[in-house]
Amino acid sequence: MNSLSTFPITRKWPAQHPERLQLYSLPTPNGVKVSIMLEELGLAYEPHKVSFETQDQLCAEFLSLNPNNKIPAIIDPDGPGGHPLALFESGAILIYLAEKSGQFLPQAPAARYETIQWLMFQMAGIGPMFGQVGFFNKFAGKAYEDKRPRDRYAAEARRLLGVLEKRLQGRGWIMGEEYTIADIATFPWVRNLIGFYESGELVGIADFPNVLRVLDGFVARPAVIRGLNIPA
Incomplete structure (x- = not known):
């Protein structure tokens, strides 16, 4: 196992437990996908908060790990062949x-x-x-007098919810009875749409009972x- 000190990001976020997987993130819908996955797996990891308020994602240390300046990112000190993987x-x-774990992705x-x-449906659409x-x-766009952009995206979000609703008919999870990374990726975004984005009424979320049912099961998982x- 090579030292994590060779990664410039560790100068800004030193690893207290260099033997653990290092997570650089923030509790956004994209960020929590990975923290939830790590918690589900029970893997030892060390979280580091990348603050948007101080634009940590634009600093040279973070850009050395992700040139696209987005969270989350990881370094696994025990990657393929025993070498660190970013x-x-x-x-x-x-x-x-x-x-790596053999879990949450069918064999x-x-x-x-x-x-x-x-x-990919979540990544490209939802x-x-x-x-x-x-x-x-909710944010800067709410001040726009022209509501056509908002309504366009609300209509597309509703269409995507319809696709998900149909998929979940008679299913416990997206892939049936097996909980997978597809669920881990998708439902933080559904939760955020209704909660943080305050857009449930806008997209007519009550019209998607299967989505709400599975969301309830998702957020109840320890x-x-x-x-x-995570990160706090």
């Missing part, structure tokens, strides 16, 4: 952790790729579109409860 992009991190090839398909709804409904608040 990764960014939450979906890539979820796949890596699932394969059968067809089910594995179907799970990744739904993970995340970006729900984020736009949040901007136009690992999810812990992961939603």
